[in-house]
Amino acid sequence: MFESAQLGHKVDKVVYKEQEPLLREALLAVQYQLKEQANFPVVILLGGVPTAGKAETANLLLEWLDPRLIESHAFGVKSDEELARPAMWRFWRALPPKGKIALMFGGWYAGPMWDYLQEAYSGQFEHEVERIARFEKMLADEGVLLLKFWLHLPKDELKKRIKKLEADDRTAWRVTEQDRQFLKYYDQIMKAQLAMVMRSNLADAPWRVIEGSDANYRSLTVGKQVEEAIKHHLERGTQMQKRVEAAPLLPSIDGLRLLDKLELGSNLSKAEYTKKLEDLQGRLNLLTRHPKFKQMSVTLVFEGMDAAGKGGSIRRITAALDARQYRVIPIAAPTEEERAQPYLWRFWRHVPQHGRMTIFDRSWYGRVLVERVEGFAARADWMRAYNEINDFEAELDAANSIVLKFWLAISKDEQLKRFEEREKIEFKRFKITDEDWRNRDKWDEYIVAASDMIDRTNTLSAPWHMIGANNKYQARISILEKLCEALESRLQRKDKKR
Amino acid sequence: MFESAQLGHKVDKVVYKEQEPLLREALLAVQYQLKEQANFPVVILLGGVPTAGKAETANLLLEWLDPRLIESHAFGVKSDEELARPAMWRFWRALPPKGKIALMFGGWYAGPMWDYLQEAYSGQFEHEVERIARFEKMLADEGVLLLKFWLHLPKDELKKRIKKLEADDRTAWRVTEQDRQFLKYYDQIMKAQLAMVMRSNLADAPWRVIEGSDANYRSLTVGKQVEEAIKHHLERGTQMQKRVEAAPLLPSIDGLRLLDKLELGSNLSKAEYTKKLEDLQGRLNLLTRHPKFKQMSVTLVFEGMDAAGKGGSIRRITAALDARQYRVIPIAAPTEEERAQPYLWRFWRHVPQHGRMTIFDRSWYGRVLVERVEGFAARADWMRAYNEINDFEAELDAANSIVLKFWLAISKDEQLKRFEEREKIEFKRFKITDEDWRNRDKWDEYIVAASDMIDRTNTLSAPWHMIGANNKYQARISILEKLCEALESRLQRKDKKR
Numbered sequence: 001m002f003e004s005a006q007l008g009h010k011v012d013k014v015v016y017k018e019q020e021p022l023l024r025e026a027l028l029a030v031q032y033q034l035k036e037q038a039n040f041p042v043v044i045l046l047g048g049v050p051t052a053g054k055a056e057t058a059n060l061l062l063e064w065l066d067p068r069l070i071e072s073h074a075f076g077v078k079s080d081e082e083l084a085r086p087a088m089w090r091f092w093r094a095l096p097p098k099g100k101i102a103l104m105f106g107g108w109y110a111g112p113m114w115d116y117l118q119e120a121y122s123g124q125f126e127h128e129v130e131r132i133a134r135f136e137k138m139l140a141d142e143g144v145l146l147l148k149f150w151l152h153l154p155k156d157e158l159k160k161r162i163k164k165l166e167a168d169d170r171t172a173w174r175v176t177e178q179d180r181q182f183l184k185y186y187d188q189i190m191k192a193q194l195a196m197v198m199r200s201n202l203a204d205a206p207w208r209v210i211e212g213s214d215a216n217y218r219s220l221t222v223g224k225q226v227e228e229a230i231k232h233h234l235e236r237g238t239q240m241q242k243r244v245e246a247a248p249l250l251p252s253i254d255g256l257r258l259l260d261k262l263e264l265g266s267n268l269s270k271a272e273y274t275k276k277l278e279d280l281q282g283r284l285n286l287l288t289r290h291p292k293f294k295q296m297s298v299t300l301v302f303e304g305m306d307a308a309g310k311g312g313s314i315r316r317i318t319a320a321l322d323a324r325q326y327r328v329i330p331i332a333a334p335t336e337e338e339r340a341q342p343y344l345w346r347f348w349r350h351v352p353q354h355g356r357m358t359i360f361d362r363s364w365y366g367r368v369l370v371e372r373v374e375g376f377a378a379r380a381d382w383m384r385a386y387n388e389i390n391d392f393e394a395e396l397d398a399a400n401s402i403v404l405k406f407w408l409a410i411s412k413d414e415q416l417k418r419f420e421e422r423e424k425i426e427f428k429r430f431k432i433t434d435e436d437w438r439n440r441d442k443w444d445e446y447i448v449a450a451s452d453m454i455d456r457t458n459t460l461s462a463p464w465h466m467i468g469a470n471n472k473y474q475a476r477i478s479i480l481e482k483l484c485e486a487l488e489s490r491l492q493r494k495d496k497k498r
Numbered sequence: 499m500f501e502s503a504q505l506g507h508k509v510d511k512v513v514y515k516e517q518e519p520l521l522r523e524a525l526l527a528v529q530y531q532l533k534e535q536a537n538f539p540v541v542i543l544l545g546g547v548p549t550a551g552k553a554e555t556a557n558l559l560l561e562w563l564d565p566r567l568i569e570s571h572a573f574g575v576k577s578d579e580e581l582a583r584p585a586m587w588r589f590w591r592a593l594p595p596k597g598k599i600a601l602m603f604g605g606w607y608a609g610p611m612w613d614y615l616q617e618a619y620s621g622q623f624e625h626e627v628e629r630i631a632r633f634e635k636m637l638a639d640e641g642v643l644l645l646k647f648w649l650h651l652p653k654d655e656l657k658k659r660i661k662k663l664e665a666d667d668r669t670a671w672r673v674t675e676q677d678r679q680f681l682k683y684y685d686q687i688m689k690a691q692l693a694m695v696m697r698s699n700l701a702d703a704p705w706r707v708i709e710g711s712d713a714n715y716r717s718l719t720v721g722k723q724v725e726e727a728i729k730h731h732l733e734r735g736t737q738m739q740k741r742v743e744a745a746p747l748l749p750s751i752d753g754l755r756l757l758d759k760l761e762l763g764s765n766l767s768k769a770e771y772t773k774k775l776e777d778l779q780g781r782l783n784l785l786t787r788h789p790k791f792k793q794m795s796v797t798l799v800f801e802g803m804d805a806a807g808k809g810g811s812i813r814r815i816t817a818a819l820d821a822r823q824y825r826v827i828p829i830a831a832p833t834e835e836e837r838a839q840p841y842l843w844r845f846w847r848h849v850p851q852h853g854r855m856t857i858f859d860r861s862w863y864g865r866v867l868v869e870r871v872e873g874f875a876a877r878a879d880w881m882r883a884y885n886e887i888n889d890f891e892a893e894l895d896a897a898n899s900i901v902l903k904f905w906l907a908i909s910k911d912e913q914l915k916r917f918e919e920r921e922k923i924e925f926k927r928f929k930i931t932d933e934d935w936r937n938r939d940k941w942d943e944y945i946v947a948a949s950d951m952i953d954r955t956n957t958l959s960a961p962w963h964m965i966g967a968n969n970k971y972q973a974r975i976s977i978l979e980k981l982c983e984a985l986e987s988r989l990q991r992k993d994k995k996r
Binding site: 127140221249253260261 | 499501502505506507508509621622624625628638643645689692693696697699700701702703704706707715718719722723726727730731734743744745746747748750751752754755756758759878881882884885888949952953954956957958
């Protein structure tokens with residue numbers, strides 16, 4: 001992969017002077033068309049050997065392009081904000097919306113490479129690269145145009161350049177300790193880089209290895225590839241291709257679904273409830289004040305039919321917490337800003353940092369519930385979402401965030417009772433809309449979708465809890481119990497994962 | 499994932515009697531349509547808890563369907579043939595052609611599960627599951643309809659069934675030691691199974707977990723799912739979907755390509771050549787008679803422009819070998835049988851067993867050379883082939899097969915000289931066809947494709963050697979040297995991989 005970038009590629013000064021203005025013009029043209037169409041975002045990853053021209057190339061692109069439509073991101077030492085969240089959070093923050101370009105230095109490859117150098121070869125590195133390949137496939141499936149550049153220099157050339165810079169007092173400061181380490185471990189790094197590049201050389205997001213020695217060649221090549229790729233994407237964006245759609249999942253032939261077997265009711269009295277609630281809230285409060293809670297976070301997901309009691313259950317949790325410690329995120333239709341991003345983006349922005357709890361009132365599961373039932377997402381798209389969601393939650397778990405998911409289950413009759421009650425009581429009327437009635441008509445489709453969802457995303461690290469919620473009291477108590485148990489078990493765990 | 503299959507699903511006897519004939523009719527109808535259309539093959543993987551009805555279900559399907567169009571495969575202890583080849587070879591052998599159905603017991607999941615039980619949890623298991631997910635994605639991309647069933651029983655039910663069988667002398671023999679082990683390690687196995695299912699729950703090939711307790715429910719469900727899935731595939735097979743095509747790879751802007759820099763000629767004299775050739779052939783012969791050669795194999799790939807000297811080089815290798823030890827596989831257009839399979843199938847069938855050498859005169863690289871240049875494969879398809887080929891060769895390497903790939907490079911002038919010579923000499927005239935002249939017109943496109951190919955498939959475990967071949971003598975000597983060196987290095991290696 002790197003041999004083609006050691007051939008002594010060169011572009012003559014005269015040719016460069018002639019080509020550069022043409023390229024700039026072409027780049028601006030596609031950039032404005034990109035903004036106009038606003039159908040997809042562009043992510044440019046820029047990696048490479050030190051002194052091979054990463055910074056120069058970035059500067060040129062920023063100079064050539066309209067700076068209002070491109071942002072650059074360097075990812076150095078992690079901030080406190082970033083350390084307290086999953087590793088990928090910093091990259092999700094930096095994703096550009098449709099119609100814009102983001103330029104990222106190194107990007108998500110820097111982390112695994114660093115791990116590799118730290119602990120020699122281990123399965124962890126391979127695991128990380130697989131994770132990245134899946135992440136990039138997801139971006140591509142979501143329509144992101146991902147351009148991955150590696151600016152290359154052979155070892156001798158790097159050595160020569162570092163020596164030359166060091167020899168002159170005016171440039172010696174440019175050589176960092178990291179650059180020297182890169183030279184020292186050049187062979188090992190390139191071996192790992194090769195493994196990484198080969199595995200992540202996706203058809204949808206191939207690597208583009210460019211020789212960095214000659215500035216003219218490098219600059220024109222990167223510029224032209226960016227221009228051509230965007231142009232291609234703009235033109236082919238709406239092109240249809242032959243592609244077999246996955247076969248449907250079928251509901252069980254006896255009509256029995258996962259959620260049908262759940263005991264929905266119970267006869268917990270208000271008096272018992274009040275007593276238990278108080279105990280549990282006290283227990284929860286103590287747990288969130290445990291010193292080790294500062295090294296972990298909690299992500300709660302509430303899903304269920306309309307009027308299942310999600311809001312009430314959430315309030316019984318938050319009543320036990322310090323207001324600075326939690327956030328409740330109600331999920332409705334995405335905003336314009338959110339629609340310009342991959343669908344998981346709007347949830348990543350709310351991922352809790354250590355010491356905090358985020359409670360999602362509806363969530364990313366909308367992808368496989370409402371979007372599936374209403375046909376907002378194509379089958380191929382919601383079918384891949386199960387795996388993408390599992391990957392997302394695995395990242396949360398790896399960052400020591402407890403993920404608990406609650407499905408609040410009520411009977412269709414109970415829903416009717418609650419709807420009618422809401423319509424009767426003045427201060428509850430705002431809670432009931434025509435849409436709620438329309439959703440109710442699709443009750444069975446929602447039950448099928450929810451059963452599939454629980455089946456396909458009920459992982460060990462992020463389990464679903466199905467809560468019978470015809471009796472609100474019992475539902476709230478069960479949820480608080482599950483939460484307290486999960487916290488206790490994690491707080492007792494000796495070694496933190498990862 | 500397994501909860502939905504512990505609900506006590508049942509189908510009443512009366513309903514079954516009523517539905518079964520309808521289902522049989524429908525199954526036969528789709529089976530004949532499948533044969534008629536012959537656009538894709540169907541693979542049914544059948545796994546599950548012992549006594550959950552795997553064998554019964556298979557028997558039923560074989561009874562319901564036309565046996566001439568379905569084959570069943572059980573994979574027990576590996577044969578000598580299979581042990582001496584990569585782990586996936588036995589499954590490639592069992593793949594059905596377009597229009598037919600294969601029923602596989604356990605399939606490629608049994609191996610990793612066994613490894614998992616042997617050595618508790620390790621990175622190897624995860625690695626295997628990733629490999630499987632990529633393999634299945636490739637099958638799906640190649641149009642294979644893959645139906646994965648897991649017939650489930652809860653632990654209690656399994657225990658009850660084993661006890662019941664054991665209690666009666668007439669049925670006790672049915673309980674195998676493996677069944678008892680499954681029960682003993684039920685929890686661990688199901689934990690691993692969950693991890694496996696979750697990771698391989700592809701949008702294109704989702705798992706279908708079916709409760710096995712009630713035979714009527716189980717049989718009707720599997721039958722209906724098979725029928726619906728095939729029907730869906732038949733109907734949607736030619737449907738177009740919106741899908742963005744990957745941006746093209748661009749040739750380098752200065753026109754300099756990897757292969758341009760290669761020294762093509764040399765002035766090795768015939769006398770020197772004869773001396774060196776003899777030495778090298780002797781060395782090679784000795785190496786292939788090394789006792790450790792019986793635990794390894796060699797896979798050689800020859801690619802290059804027409805008249806580059808592939809055949810001559812191959813003959814100089816085989817001259818040093820025992821005729822029982824090697825096979826030369828010339829690759830031309832695929833046969834009808836081969837066109838009915840995923841494109842790698844026709845190479846898998848020739849994978850050498852231990853102690854043998856297979857020499858491919860042209861190879862799977864046709865996918866990214868002639869199929870790319872001539873437009874026989876869509877860009878999305880040849881772009882994904884780089885990774886698929888790397889995975890294939892990694893399997894060979896893991897099975898201790900040395901993979902060496904030679905690109906024989908000649909200049910365009912040298913090719914012309916050789917073409918003209920072939921046309922002049924009577925006994926060489928058969929070697930030159932109109933197609934050779936047509937290919938020559940696309941010289942530059944082939945050079946670009948070959949450069950990309952070498953870039954994207956030059957892995958550490960299966961390296962490319964670019965051989966300057968204007969001087970035939972030098973080319974043959976270089977190739978023999980590379981081969982001997984690779985053999986010596988592998989024979990000296992202490993621990994066999996995997």
